[in-house]
Every structure is written in C-alpha cells, then in structure tokens.
Amino acid sequence: RKEVEQDPGPFNVPEGATVAFNCTYSNSASQSFFWYRQDCRKEPKLLMSVYSSGNEDGRFTAQLNRASQYISLLIRDSKLSDSATYLCVSPYSSASKIIFGSGTRLSIRP
Amino acid sequence: DGGITQSPKYLFRKEGQNVTLSCEQNLNHDAMYWYRQDPGQGLRLIYYSQIVNDFQKGDIAEGYSVSREKKESFPLTVTSAQKNPTAFYLCASSPPLAGGNYNEQFFGPGTRLTVL
Numbered sequence: 001r002k003e004v005e006q007d008p009g010p011f012n013v014p015e016g017a018t019v020a021f022n023c024t025y026s027n028s029a030s031q032s033f034f035w036y037r038q039d040c041r042k043e044p045k046l047l048m049s050v051y052s053s054g055n056e057d058g059r060f061t062a063q064l065n066r067a068s069q070y071i072s073l074l075i076r077d078s079k080l081s082d083s084a085t086y087l088c089v090s091p092y093s094s095a096s097k098i099i100f101g102s103g104t105r106l107s108i109r110p
Numbered sequence: 111d112g113g114i115t116q117s118p119k120y121l122f123r124k125e126g127q128n129v130t131l132s133c134e135q136n137l138n139h140d141a142m143y144w145y146r147q148d149p150g151q152g153l154r155l156i157y158y159s160q161i162v163n164d165f166q167k168g169d170i171a172e173g174y175s176v177s178r179e180k181k182e183s184f185p186l187t188v189t190s191a192q193k194n195p196t197a198f199y200l201c202a203s204s205p206p207l208a209g210g211n212y213n214e215q216f217f218g219p220g221t222r223l224t225v226l
C-alpha cells in the first residue's frame with residue numbers, strides 16, 4: 001500500500017455540483033494533514049489544513065477519519081476556477097517524512 | 111513582500127553539465143525543501159534542511175547536491191550524475207514544528223529544467 005494514495009481522476013463535473021474525493025494514508029501516527037491545490041504548470045498552494053476531525057472554509061470541507069485512515073475534500077457549488085489538481089499531504093512528526101499524494105485532477109465544465 | 115523566489119523559471123542544459131537552481135526565502139523559516147515533479151506525478155523529496163549548515167537526503171537524492179550556508183538560501187545543484195534530470199523543481203519552506211503538528215509548506219514558483 002502506498003503511504004499516501006489518491007484517485008488520480010479526472011473528476012469531470014458540471015459547474016454548481018458538489019464533488020468529493022478521498023486520500024488514504026498508511027501511517028497511523030500522522031497528526032496533521034494538508035490539502036494543496038496545484039494549477040497546471042504552477043506551484044502547489046495550501047488549500048486547507050486538517051489537524052483534528054475536520055475543517056471547513058467556505059465551500060470547502062476537509063474531514064479526517066482516523067479509524068479508516070483517510071481524509072476527504074468536499075467542494076460545494078463548484079466553480080470553473082476550481083479546476084485544478086488537488087494534492088493530499090501526510091507529514092509525519094519528523095521533517096524527513098513529508099509524503100505527497102500524486103494528486104486528483106478535477107475539471108469543472110460549464 | 112514575504113515569499114520564496116526561485117530562479118531561473120526555465121533552464122536548459124546540455125547533457126553532462128552541472129547546473130545550480132536558486133531558492134531564496136525571506137519568511138524567516140527554518141526548514142527548506144527541494145522537490146522534483148514529473149508530468150502527472152506527485153512531488154518527490156530530494157533534500158531538506160531544518161537548520162543552517164545542516165541538510166538531509168530525501169527519497170531521491172542521488173545525482174543532486176545542496177548547501178545551506180544561510181537561512182534564506184538553499185541552492186540545489188543537479189549534477190551530471192543525475193540520469194534523468196528533466197523535470198519541474200520546486201523549493202519550499204516551512205516554519206518550525208509546533209505542538210507536535212507539522213506546519214504547512216510554502217512553495218516557490220518552480221524551475222523547469224530541460225536537458226537537451
């Protein structure tokens with residue numbers, strides 16, 4: 001099992017739809033998680049941090065399920081500008097282990 | 111403005127040449143990182159540094175070297191020993207670890223290296 005695994009997609013949904021995707025992780029000791037957004041040929045930018053059970057920021061909700069070892073990202077009322085690749089990150093408590101998932105591609109169509 | 115800068119944005123090199131990628135940050139972050147990203151792939155850690163004059167190998171350090179002489183700077187050298195150096199290189203920094211949780215990373219705009 002990969003340490004951090006994501007469905008590569010692409011997820012192709014209409015504007016205004018709700019879309020969700022998961023990220024599974026293998027190290028149960030991980031304390032915090034992050035979702036990054038990466039636009040084509042650009043650097044990743046932090047979208048949300050998840051330190052406990054979850055986090056909500058406007059249309060975006062991230063949830064952590066420690067029992068099943070996954071985090072999810074839910075996007076409500078999706079916009080065309082949400083089209084991007086979403087990277088899940090599971091850092092361990094030491095700096096040497098920062099594991100990025102390979103990303104989930106999301107495409108919002110008009 | 112505070113941030114991370116990488117230069118150059120695009121870099122072309124002939125096979126067999128060493129090349130150095132620049133990374134500078136004025137965020138006063140202790141930790142800095144270098145990643146490599148190949149098309150359709152996630153980020154892979156090359157090297158990281160938690161403090162000046164100290165750095166550690168990541169998962170794919172072979173063929174690369176770094177230095178950390180100043181807190182603000184973490185240059186990466188891609189040597190001729192790196193067999194497949196064409197990739198998108200990203201530098202990142204993060205503030206110190208706090209309360210057992212790991213802090214997020216802030217990325218520079220990246221350098222696209224193409225070996226001709």
